Amino acid sequence: MPSRPPSRCGACRKLRTAGGRCGCSRPSQRQAAATRAEWSWVYADPQWALLRDQVLSEEPLCRAQCGRPPRVVDHIRPHRGDPLLAFDRANLQAMCKPCHDAKTARETGFAGAGPKRVGAVEVTLVCGPPCSGKTSYVRERAERGDLVVDWDALAQALGSPHPHDHPRPLVPFIAEARDAVVARLERRHDVARVWIIATAPRASDRAHLAPEGARTVLLATAEDECVRRARRDDRPPGTIDAIETWWRTYRADQTAPPR
Incomplete structure (x- = not known):
């Protein structure tokens, strides 16, 4: 019977080892990344592409008020796979990528990962x-x-x-x-x-x-x-x-x- 080919992790996309391990750094991070991967269907839905274009055309500046032009459409309340939140125009805002990345880091709990150089950078x-x-x-x-x-x-x-x-x-x-x-x-x-x-x-x-x-x-x-x-x-x-x-x-x- 032929051996089963190794599977890829849905979070980091690396091949799993025989013990089921992949390239994600910590169990909590693996779980969070895998969960987010389950929600990726939202961004492949044709409805999302239309909504994204609508938001970016209606909002010329980042909603975080940094003054940058937006490139990302953000969910004000994380949708976590809920289509009512994912495709609700009232739950969407245009943001620049730096502001969006910072918001996502705070929401996912990884904003505090690793050593910090506050005030010394x-x-x-x-x-x-x-x-x-x-x-x-x-x-x-x-x-x-x-x-x-x-x-x-x-x-x-x-x-x-x-x-x-x-x-x-x-x-x-x-x-x-x-x-x-x-x-x-x-x-x-x-x-x-x-x-x-x-x-x-x-x-x-x-x-x-x-x-x-x-x-x-x-x-x-x-x-x-x-x-x-x-x-x-x-x-x-x-x-x-x-x-x-x-x-x-x-x-x-x-x-x-x-x-």
Whole structure:
């Protein structure tokens, strides 16, 4: 009689061992993840796709009032597989991914998992136009164990074949990966210093990207110097346009009346 092939865990999707173990870290976490997997049918239902589009079109800003554009539709009361709650428009709200991830962590009880560095985390947002020296600035100052959130590094980790020229279909995934890492800072961790690298020409961009209390370093390297570096380093087509756009946006933001 042929042996039965190993099954996959519904939570972590890893193959179970002969003893029934999988890749989930703790029994309580395995149980919670498996339970959530049982509710995944909600998001495969055609009714959910229609509701999601409706909520995102009706609510242009995150309901957590962080000012970010929403990308996720959240259940105000967790539906736990109940279709009355799952498909009730009044129980839905649009949220950005960092706020949604933080809310989910609180609801599932994993917001407090692991060591915590409350008040001891030093977060620095380093921003400026392309070729302004952001990555070099961080590389010269980052130490072993520092967390570095770099758009280009994330892009390559997600499959981009070039260090600076990323396929457009990957952009939403790169953005969500970055947002997820930043949102993870709101939960317990053991990181002492964090560096976030971004262009962020507007003050509002910088406010949205940096967690509360973060230090911002603006490398406003002169436009002609950035262009010179782009040509010297043989950066991909479009880099010079991106530099000019950054400076045009930055100058307009500097002169715009306060809201």
